[in-house]
């Protein structure tokens with residue numbers, strides 16, 4: 001059985017998460033419903049932090065809030081002593097509204113607006129991860145008008161692109177993010193930043209991809225970054241206080257996925273950074289990472305109610321649920337694969353192969369192809385695992401489906417942390433037509 005964290009099967013044959021019966025949750029809060037196993041999120045956060053502590057190095061583990069941003073989630077990240085990566089005014093606003101310590105917020109993005117940067121500066125956030133020359137200009141102007149010095153990291157593109165099972169070297173990286181390390185852009189950015197009193201250059205940042213299952217890409221990225229830092233040190237005496245190697249640590253969505261434990265990523269990153277810093281004659285910088293998926297991905301489960309069934313003789317059987325690409329766009333967008341069970345019949349024998357369809361008006365709205373399940377009837381509950389990252393955060397109102405609620409469960413207790421949208425919510429910003437047609 002494919003169970004994560006505190007998930008188990010109870011005496012009634014129901015799926016239980018965080019000591020709470022999922023069928024009860026579905027009845028209380030309705031479906032579709034996102035359920036987060038808080039203990040699992042805490043365990044992951046602690047595993048990352050503990051791994052750095054064991055090495056005795058200074059580090060920050062910044063939760064990439066794009067994976068799932070809400071007031072309660074940000075507060076949980078704060079409780080666990082994480083830092084926070086935000087990529088927009090909206091994520092920043094959420095963090096500030098949640099009372100997250102501004103000095104532990106890092107602001108990302110390839111097109112931050114004047115307004116977003118002004119908001120970040122006004123609240124004294126920890127650092128801005130500067131992405132391009134236009135942004136440097138905006139920050140400089142803002143800093144001058146407010147008399148502030150702005151702590152920044154330069155986001156560099158190391159020419160390493162990691163995929164799930166491998167990594168490639170792309171010489172001149174074709175990416176919309178960051179300053180290229182190889183074509184002189186990173187050097188130019190470094191010169192500009194160092195020449196201006198507006199900036200306090202803390203160090204560099206890079207992020208090589210997502211759902212990465214091996215360490216080689218991180219090692220390679222660290223090598224590239226340090227080669228540049230060594231040059232800057234030699235030529236300009238620059239000593240980096242921080243090296244941020246981004247996120248992207250893989251998780252197990254299906255049996256086919258075989259991720260390494262979070263400690264293994266940290267061990268490899270710390271060892272390589274130590275080695276590189278020593279080789280370059282640099283003091284060991286603070287090491288920052290930005291996990292999103294690996295903190296919340298497998299802690300999230302989505303519960304749906306099963307509705308219609310369509311049998312196409314000799315082809316396949318479609319089972320439809322009351323959500324779909326509106327609450328999980330990843331299968332449609334990336335061909336992402338998921339595991340699922342009937343949450344109210346966990347002991348049921350998996351006697352048929354079916355495909356799980358969403359309810360959106362689009363043939364591509366399929367959640368899972370060809371999964372073995374007990375014979376599903378209308379009213380059964382389908383639990384889809386590992387939907388905690390980029391599920392709710394990429395949810396949308398296609399076909400005017402209201403976005404689901406989110407519940408946190410821990411130690412036998414459930415807590416609603418995001419309310420379900422209502423039909424009234426859906427039309428709240430709509431304004432009536434000013435009719436020009438005479439009656």
Ligand code: LLP
Nearest residue numbers: 064207210211247248249290291292293390
């Ligand atoms: N840091 C930076 C700069 C990033 O761009 C990202 C993800 C992360 C950290 C966190 O990566 P993670 O640890 O979560 O893999 N919507 C896609 C994922 C997009 C990732 C964007 N950047 C998905 O559903 O798979």
